[in-house]
Amino acid sequence: MATWNTVNLDDVAEWLEENDYSAVWIGLHQDSQDFGWRWINVRTGVGLTGDDVTQSENWSNTLDVGELLLGKCGALLSNSKKWDNKVCSSDLPYICFDDNLLLITENKTWEDALNHCRSLSTSSLKYDLLSLSTLQSQGYIRDRIYKATTDQVWVGLRFLGDNWFWSDGSTVSEQDMLSKCPAQWKFCGAVSKNGTDEWMTRDCSERRNFICASTEVEN
Template sequence: MGRNGRPELMLLLLFNAALLMETTLLKTIYLISQELTWTDARQFCQKNHIDMITWDIVDPNQLTKWLQEDELTAVWIGLHEDPEQQSVWRWINVKTGEGLTGEDVSESSYWSEQSKNSYSCGSYNSSRKKWFSSVCSDTLPFVCYGDNLVLSTENKTWEEALDHCRKMSSASYKYDLLSVTRPDFSYVRDRIYRATSEEVWTGLRFLGGEWWWSDGETLDQQEMLPDCPSQWQHCGMLSKYNTANWTSSDCSERRNFICNYVKLQK
């Protein structure tokens, strides 16, 4: 994808092979050439996309290649020293949008030989392929990410949620209730963390003895949901907390929902 005069280069990561209209989970990487402090860079990412990049979102080798092609050397990433544990480094918490999360990565092989305890904010050098501890008030380009998911915190029935998602469609994009053949459950569960209902509607519906996605595809793993659901328990949802991938409920109940979209082929 070429440059278009904007201060960001958008790169698409397809996590499932896509046919012309097959719905997939897409993660989008934004290389922002504008130079900001670490805090301002993160606020920019959260305002305009989802958050700053973390190492589990992107293939580091692919990111390095993109940065080198765009002639970006040192960039902010979502890495920070734990303010409560000196010399302990963690990734930002992209689920809550606040604080840090995950294991201590202080001993990762990605660190440069320079002391990682000198400063508090993490940057990545695409030329040396290493992380550096940097002064948070320094200004650097940075990397954000987004996806093709849209969480709605309105409470609607399944049919109302379906109608809401589809009305968001345009000449360029087709929206639907979340319908993906091989979803990354942990990622999607993180994305619905801020829902105001414990479960959110997805595009799963029981029809004709099978579970179907609202985009017309059948659920690959039918055993994930009851093969003979009780009366009215014919709509599929995902829980923020339940480790079960899918659960079913009465379609007339009202809860939050999650949409996804695909770009229409010209």
């Protein structure tokens, strides 16, 4: 089910309003053990507990402590674009989510990983090493690579000339956060699965897991 960092919930709310849906289930629920609120996949969200629940600006104004005892499942309201708690047995439409990422748990050099991803392309899908547009994306990527067998996973980050680029040809917006003169051979980028929010630059000849991303081919 959709969670706060897998889809833009504002866009979902607008779609619901256009299609005359007032509310839809999202992947938010109240934990039965400590009564804190959790995203359905605890690896992709932060639990809210105590006063954080009632004071969070993401909640609908209708939320109060009494309702917390009854409504243990979270919904998104189209009119306010806010979360609301509802009785879990309520009959509501729901939003599911699937992404375009593919984790490969084989150890390859950066170049071999790039070639492997691109070899997966079909007439309708184009695969490449993952290119990330923002640092904020890293939290979700870490959740997607937790089954990796290496601590770090190759992404499509590469130093060429005097700049860092993504394998899809786009430039890196966080140039100032990366070395302008990387250590010898550390010209390729990886993401750690262990909670760091910084790009990792590594020797391109090292062998590690990698993550591919697909895009639809326009006809």
